[in-house]
Amino acid sequence: MARHEYPWKRRPGWWLRNPRYLAFQLREAGGVVCALYGLLLLNLLMQLREGESTYVAFLTMLRTPPVLYLNGVLFGLVLWHAISWFMLIGKAQPVQLTRKPLPWKAVFGINVVLWLGVSGAVVYLIFGGI
Amino acid sequence: MAEQDVVFRVTRYRPVPGGRPTFQDYRLPFRNDMVVLDGLNYIKDHLDPTLTFRWSCRMGICGSCGANINGQPSLTCETFIRDVSRGVVTVEPLSNFPILKDLVVDFDDFLNKLASVKPYIVRKDWGDWTKEYTQYPEDLEAYRQQSLCINCMLCYAACPVVGTSPEFIGPAASALALRYIRDSRDEGADARLARLNTKNGVWECTFVGECSVVCPKDVDPAAAIQTLKVLATMRHLRRLLMPASR
Amino acid sequence: MERTTHDIVVVGGGAAGLRAAIAAAEADPDLTIALVSKVYPMRSHTVSAEGGTAAVLRDYDSFELHALDTIKGSDFLADQDAVEFFVARCPEEIIRLEHWGCPWSRDPDGRVSQRAFGGMSVKRTVYAADKVGFHILHTLFQTSMKYPQIHRFDESFVTSLIVDGGACTGVVAMDLRSGSMVAIAAKATILATGGCGRVYEFTTNGFIKTGDGMALAYRAGVPLKDMEMVQFHPTCLPGTGILITEAARGEGGYLINKDGERYMQRYLPGKMELGPRDILSRAMIEEIKAGRAFEGPYGPYLGLDLRHLGAKKINERIPMVRELVEKYMGLDPIHEPIPVRPGQHYMMGGVSTNMKGETSLPGLYAVGETACVSINGANRLGSNSLSECLVFGTATGLAAAGFAKRRPSYPRGAAAREALRKEEARVFDGLLGRERGKETLAGIRVEMQQLMERDVGIFRDESGLADACANLAKLRDRFGAVGLADKDRVFNTELTGVLELDLMLDVAATIAHSARERRESRGAHSRTDHPQRDDANYLKHTLAFRTDGAPRIDYAPVTITKWQPAERKY
Numbered sequence: 006m007a008r009h010e011y012p013w014k015r016r017p018g019w020w021l022r023n024p025r026y027l028a029f030q031l032r033e034a035g036g037v038v039c040a041l042y043g044l045l046l047l048n049l050l051m052q053l054r055e056g057e058s059t060y061v062a063f064l065t066m067l068r069t070p071p072v073l074y075l076n077g078v079l080f081g082l083v084l085w086h087a088i089s090w091f092m093l094i095g096k097a098q099p100v101q102l103t104r105k106p107l108p109w110k111a112v113f114g115i116n117v118v119l120w121l122g123v124s125g126a127v128v129y130l131i132f133g134g135i
Numbered sequence: 136m137a138e139q140d141v142v143f144r145v146t147r148y149r150p151v152p153g154g155r156p157t158f159q160d161y162r163l164p165f166r167n168d169m170v171v172l173d174g175l176n177y178i179k180d181h182l183d184p185t186l187t188f189r190w191s192c193r194m195g196i197c198g199s200c201g202a203n204i205n206g207q208p209s210l211t212c213e214t215f216i217r218d219v220s221r222g223v224v225t226v227e228p229l230s231n232f233p234i235l236k237d238l239v240v241d242f243d244d245f246l247n248k249l250a251s252v253k254p255y256i257v258r259k260d261w262g263d264w265t266k267e268y269t270q271y272p273e274d275l276e277a278y279r280q281q282s283l284c285i286n287c288m289l290c291y292a293a294c295p296v297v298g299t300s301p302e303f304i305g306p307a308a309s310a311l312a313l314r315y316i317r318d319s320r321d322e323g324a325d326a327r328l329a330r331l332n333t334k335n336g337v338w339e340c341t342f343v344g345e346c347s348v349v350c351p352k353d354v355d356p357a358a359a360i361q362t363l364k365v366l367a368t369m370r371h372l373r374r375l376l377m378p379a380s381r
Numbered sequence: 382m383e384r385t386t387h388d389i390v391v392v393g394g395g396a397a398g399l400r401a402a403i404a405a406a407e408a409d410p411d412l413t414i415a416l417v418s419k420v421y422p423m424r425s426h427t428v429s430a431e432g433g434t435a436a437v438l439r440d441y442d443s444f445e446l447h448a449l450d451t452i453k454g455s456d457f458l459a460d461q462d463a464v465e466f467f468v469a470r471c472p473e474e475i476i477r478l479e480h481w482g483c484p485w486s487r488d489p490d491g492r493v494s495q496r497a498f499g500g501m502s503v504k505r506t507v508y509a510a511d512k513v514g515f516h517i518l519h520t521l522f523q524t525s526m527k528y529p530q531i532h533r534f535d536e537s538f539v540t541s542l543i544v545d546g547g548a549c550t551g552v553v554a555m556d557l558r559s560g561s562m563v564a565i566a567a568k569a570t571i572l573a574t575g576g577c578g579r580v581y582e583f584t585t586n587g588f589i590k591t592g593d594g595m596a597l598a599y600r601a602g603v604p605l606k607d608m609e610m611v612q613f614h615p616t617c618l619p620g621t622g623i624l625i626t627e628a629a630r631g632e633g634g635y636l637i638n639k640d641g642e643r644y645m646q647r648y649l650p651g652k653m654e655l656g657p658r659d660i661l662s663r664a665m666i667e668e669i670k671a672g673r674a675f676e677g678p679y680g681p682y683l684g685l686d687l688r689h690l691g692a693k694k695i696n697e698r699i700p701m702v703r704e705l706v707e708k709y710m711g712l713d714p715i716h717e718p719i720p721v722r723p724g725q726h727y728m729m730g731g732v733s734t735n736m737k738g739e740t741s742l743p744g745l746y747a748v749g750e751t752a753c754v755s756i757n758g759a760n761r762l763g764s765n766s767l768s769e770c771l772v773f774g775t776a777t778g779l780a781a782a783g784f785a786k787r788r789p790s791y792p793r794g795a796a797a798r799e800a801l802r803k804e805e806a807r808v809f810d811g812l813l814g815r816e817r818g819k820e821t822l823a824g825i826r827v828e829m830q831q832l833m834e835r836d837v838g839i840f841r842d843e844s845g846l847a848d849a850c851a852n853l854a855k856l857r858d859r860f861g862a863v864g865l866a867d868k869d870r871v872f873n874t875e876l877t878g879v880l881e882l883d884l885m886l887d888v889a890a891t892i893a894h895s896a897r898e899r900r901e902s903r904g905a906h907s908r909t910d911h912p913q914r915d916d917a918n919y920l921k922h923t924l925a926f927r928t929d930g931a932p933r934i935d936y937a938p939v940t941i942t943k944w945q946p947a948e949r950k951y
Contacts (some may be wrong), residue, residue, distance in 0.1 A: 009150040009151060010150070012151070015298050022206055025345055093342055093344070097361040099365075
């Protein structure tokens with residue numbers, strides 16, 4: 006007698022039915038957004054090379070409300086990507102100074118402090134000036 | 136005398152004639168200390184003897200009774216109805232596995248994956264068979280957590296990668312590989328890491344982390360896989376940079 | 382695939398079956414070994430054993446002492462030559478498992494730890510936190526993957542032995558996943574299917590413990606020995622029957638009644654909570670009868686008090702006890718006593734074998750809880766069972782391997798074909814074809830379990846046992862009217878349930894009849910109408926043989942070597 010197994014089929018929207026799956030998908034999407042933002046910055050440099058008028062036109066376009074709102078959303082995704090990866094680093098790369106590796110919460114905390122520190126330095130460089 | 140009733144919505148699938156799985160509703164009396172398995176047994180004994188599911192120990196140690204309860208991979212013998220019921224409890228077979236009949240799935244694939252990581256002590260010289268190898272409590276602690284895996288497959292059901300890439304070695308097999316690698320008595324790390332350092336080895340894992348969330352024994356397979364990624368990479372670099380050490 | 386031939390077929394994939402298969406594989410790499418189990422091996426009930434496994438490993442211990450403890454624990458019904466054979470081989474089995482990776486708990490100096498246990502004069506119980514069965518089973522199962530000559534037949538239910546020319550030449554099994562029968566011919570057959578706790582209503586045993594191997598041997602004419610010796614474990618959770626390991630008492634736990642009193646001082650002031658299980662279970666029933674027990678939704682119970690052990694010891698030595706009690710009783714044993722009551726746990730009795738696992742049918746072996754050698758006699762000491770599975774698993778595997786090697790020719794194909802046809806007719810045309818009528822599987826099963834609980838429990842008497850024998854015969858008749866609703870052949874657990882009930886009714890009858898004919902009290906077998914031990918008439922093993930009617934009871938002598946039966950005082 007042949008076996009009639011029913012192959013498992015994934016239901017569309019599977020990642021909406023579980024908050025942790027959703028968090029994962031957003032984290033991964035955040036990674037894509039980071040890459041795209043890098044391309045945008047590259048494009049900004051290219052616009053700068055084209056000349057002042059094209060550069061200024063590009064910046065004006067970036068300041069329009071739809072683009073600003075979009076940037077807000079994308080910034081949120083990038084933030085979530087960074088925070089969720091900081092939460093995983095403790096497990097992905099265990100730092101073992103004593104018998105047991107450092108608990109992930111400690112690694113998370115250290116990374117957040119470093120991140121805020123570096124971000125603060127960058128903000129100071131751009132707006133505070135040297 | 137039932138305080139109240141509860142409805143179980145259970146997947147039904149008959150291998151002959153085949154077709155597609157459907158749901159069947161059963162109304163049964165509910166006591167506050169019932170687990171989902173008690174409900175399934177009530178259905179089989181009193182309402183519908185054709186309902187088919189696996190179970191044995193009823194104390195969460197044999198790993199037979201995995202199912203998706205309200206969408207969450209769980210052990211039916213450990214899940215209390217009072218914790219998951221809003222009048223209806225949906226019981227489906229574990230995700231990511233082919234269905235044999237009703238709640239029974241086919242997981243022979245896992246046993247092949249387990250065998251492929253050599254889940255036993257590998258040694259060249261077994262030494263004295265009249266005296267135990269010395270192993271200190273801290274050595275035991277190094278692999279104790281991964282040794283608790285009961286092979287219940289909840290982690291495979293929870294992992295989205297297993298769903299799309301069925302050849303992915305998966306959480307439990309990886310955790311058990313790490314259990315033996317970290318056992319101070321074992322010498323087989325090299326062969327296991329070679330097996331794991333492949334595309335359908337640990338590198339398919341994108342660290343969703345759901346496997347560790349659903350594990351009933353706190354094995355933390357997600358952390359095990361990330362550790363294996365580090366170990367596999369270090370081994371690879373060693374072999375590349377110091378070919379003499381192979 | 383309808384038929385297949387191997388050198389050895391092992392039925393049952395628990396500690397005893399796996400150990401036997403590995404021993405045979407190591408004895409001769411040319412032998413092919415079929416491992417047939419109705420569940421995947423890591424689901425076998427070995428997995429739920431908690432406390433530990435005994436062996437003489439230290440200078441403060443000796444084989445003499447382990448043997449004496451075991452024989453005294455058995456109320457002098459154990460065969461002393463078998464016990465001497467057993468205790469001498471426990472240490473090498475523990476070391477072998479350790480080398481194979483079993484995570485025994487360790488002392489600070491790196492040596493294997495041992496703890497105190499009921500009925501043992503010294504600390505000789507090797508443990509792995511409180512999951513010894515889980516770790517032993519997974520170590521053996523994973524180690525068995527090293528041997529390509531062990532072919533597994535997972536989820537295959539053995540429905541009958543193949544008997545040809547006065548010998549056992551294999552088994553007929555139903556492959557659950559394909560729904561078809563297969564005949565597995567073999568030169569040697571080893572039964573390692575565990576005990577039969579599910580004939581009782583309140584048991585620590587899992588669903589699969591239905592005495593399959595015992596009944597299969599019985600039906601082939603092999604006697605079942607000492608079936609009346611049923612062990613009731615004192616500390617089970619009310620309602621579920623989940624086992625709370627003896628190790629909780631080994632680590633220092635107290636048993637208290639509703640007045641907070643350590644009541645064991647009334648029954649066994651010498652050993653208190655670490656007395657043998659039969660004495661403790663009886664003491665609990667006495668406390669309940671005297672009105673000193675707590676009352677709960679599942680009846681009366683006593684308390685297992687671990688509060689004085691402290692959180693650290695509990696979490697280190699018996700963590701699973703804490704998990705189970707929190708999950709299933711909703712209380713934390715660090716702060717509250719655990720409700721416990723006695724429940725069926727183990728069968729000292731089983732298929733009659735010698736020290737090599739040989740039965741009276743050539744080619745048929747039995748080992749583990751399925752078998753009765755006997756080293757446990759009328760009462761088993763905790764932590765001797767897993768050691769028994771290992772020691773006799775090895776001995777039986779080696780014996781079967783030797784037997785298979787000495788036979789040049791494989792069993793007759795015709796006998797296997799004929800047995801296969803017969804079983805297909807009996808199971809598919811006969812049982813599966815029956816329509817549902819008045820009687821149901823669940824109905825008959827529950828009645829059997831309730832009457833066993835009531836009349837063949839901890840305390841027995843003539844009228845109760847006579848009732849049990851008569852009622853079991855009636856249930857056997859009524860079983861003929863049980864029909865099936867599930868007509869599929871594939872993974873039909875209603876059909877396997879009916880097959881198991883069929884086997885259980887046979888086994889239950891041997892328990893009831895053996896108990897009725899033993900008119901004395903010894904070890905776990907307590908008769909209120911014959912409360913004394915009677916060595917003059919009953920220092921012998923009960924043998925139950927199958928007939929067309931009630932089991933025929935006969936007797937066999939107990940082998941006494943060094944230890945003369947004395948009063949069993951602790």
